[in-house]
Amino acid sequence: MEEVLFFAAAIGALGGAIGVVAMRNPFYSVLALIVHLFSLAVLFLLLSSAFLAAAQVVVYAGAVMVLYVFVVAYVGGDQESAWEPIPGQQFLAPLLGIALFVELAIAVLGSSLVALGTEGPDVAPGFGDPAAIGTLLLERFLVAFEAASILLLIAAVGAVVLAGRHTPGGDAGASPERFAREESDASGASSQPLQRRVASEGEVPVAPPGGPA
Amino acid sequence: MSIEWYIVLSSLLFATGATGILIRRSPVVILLCLELMLNAGNLALIAFSRMVGNQEGQVFALIVMVVAACEVVIGMGLIVAIFRRKLPLDVDELRELRG
Numbered sequence: 187m188e189e190v191l192f193f194a195a196a197i198g199a200l201g202g203a204i205g206v207v208a209m210r211n212p213f214y215s216v217l218a219l220i221v222h223l224f225s226l227a228v229l230f231l232l233l234s235s236a237f238l239a240a241a242q243v244v245v246y247a248g249a250v251m252v253l254y255v256f257v258v259a260y261v262g263g264d265q266e267s268a269w270e271p272i273p274g275q276q277f278l279a280p281l282l283g284i285a286l287f288v289e290l291a292i293a294v295l296g297s298s299l300v301a302l303g304t305e306g307p308d309v310a311p312g313f314g315d316p317a318a319i320g321t322l323l324l325e326r327f328l329v330a331f332e333a334a335s336i337l338l339l340i341a342a343v344g345a346v347v348l349a350g351r352h353t354p355g356g357d358a359g360a361s362p363e364r365f366a367r368e369e370s371d372a373s374g375a376s377s378q379p380l381q382r383r384v385a386s387e388g389e390v391p392v393a394p395p396g397g398p399a
Numbered sequence: 400m401s402i403e404w405y406i407v408l409s410s411l412l413f414a415t416g417a418t419g420i421l422i423r424r425s426p427v428v429i430l431l432c433l434e435l436m437l438n439a440g441n442l443a444l445i446a447f448s449r450m451v452g453n454q455e456g457q458v459f460a461l462i463v464m465v466v467a468a469c470e471v472v473i474g475m476g477l478i479v480a481i482f483r484r485k486l487p488l489d490v491d492e493l494r495e496l497r498g
Contacts, residue, residue: 188400199412206431206432207416207418207428215427215428219431222435226438226441229405229408229442232400233405233445233446234449235457238461241461249468250468253475254475257475258427260479260482261427275421279421280418280422283414283415286414291410294403295403295406299450302401303401304401304402306449313454319454322454330458334466337469345472
């Protein structure tokens with residue numbers, strides 16, 4: 187039973203990963219990643235870490251993927267161009283990936299870890315449940331917990347600063363609708379110098395033919 | 400199932416993610432492939448935590464999830480900012496910083 191579950195989840199995770207890489211449309215890539223994350227949650231359950239499996243489904247496949255779907259829908263899931271800057275990139279990159287896999291496999295399986303071939307020691311029923319992880323996180327790893335919360339806060343503020351409409355800097359928000367808004371705001375006194383400047387710039391090429399006449 | 404299987408699967412997923420980063424040119428898909436690599440690392444951490452028999456590796460994996468969430472938020476903010484400035488969403492064309 188465990189073998190069947192492992193191989194089903196492994197095929198799901200691997201298929202999802204290959205789908206992320208191979209799909210031309212970014213929207214389908216995101217959907218393939220959701221399949222991958224659900225399969226990984228099953229693998230986490232098999233490794234008796236129930237809390238992380240739940241966090242994987244709720245946080246990753248739920249919240250983070252909603253963010254991805256939202257951004258892909260916002261920027262538009264257009265296809266990539268077929269233009270290849272590096273010749274042979276599409277053939278070279280999988281070769282490098284296979285080389286990386288062989289290297290990792292040799293490094294792990296060639297190590298002298300005897301326990302790798304076992305299923306691990308027998309653990310108590312409470313292994314990896316929310317109570318155990320929470321106790322560990324709030325007692326022994328309190329500093330890491332606080333650092334993670336500060337990191338999340340900084341990331342949230344940074345995202346607002348990056349993607350906000352009022353970006354600091356001179357020509358930062360040079361989008362047409364921003365110019366249109368600024369022009370509509372500048373009705374009255376400030377539109378007068380703008381018109382005068384445009385008029386004086388228009389006079390410069392017009393003046394030589396107008397001068398002799 | 401012995402722990403070896405999980406570790407080999409984790410290396411395979413990591414290599415798939417690295418291949419994706421090398422092949423693809425859309426920043427969104429490159430971030431997705433980064434997620435693949437982070438999740439492969441998480442799987443290895445949890446497998447080793449099960450192998451040793453204590454839960455500290457699981458706390459490590461939880462912190463990795465937090466860092467991945469931060470990375471997604473910042474990456475998506477960058478992509479939205481790039482899109483707003485009408486720049487091409489292609490990492491081979493956004494190369495002003497290359498020396």
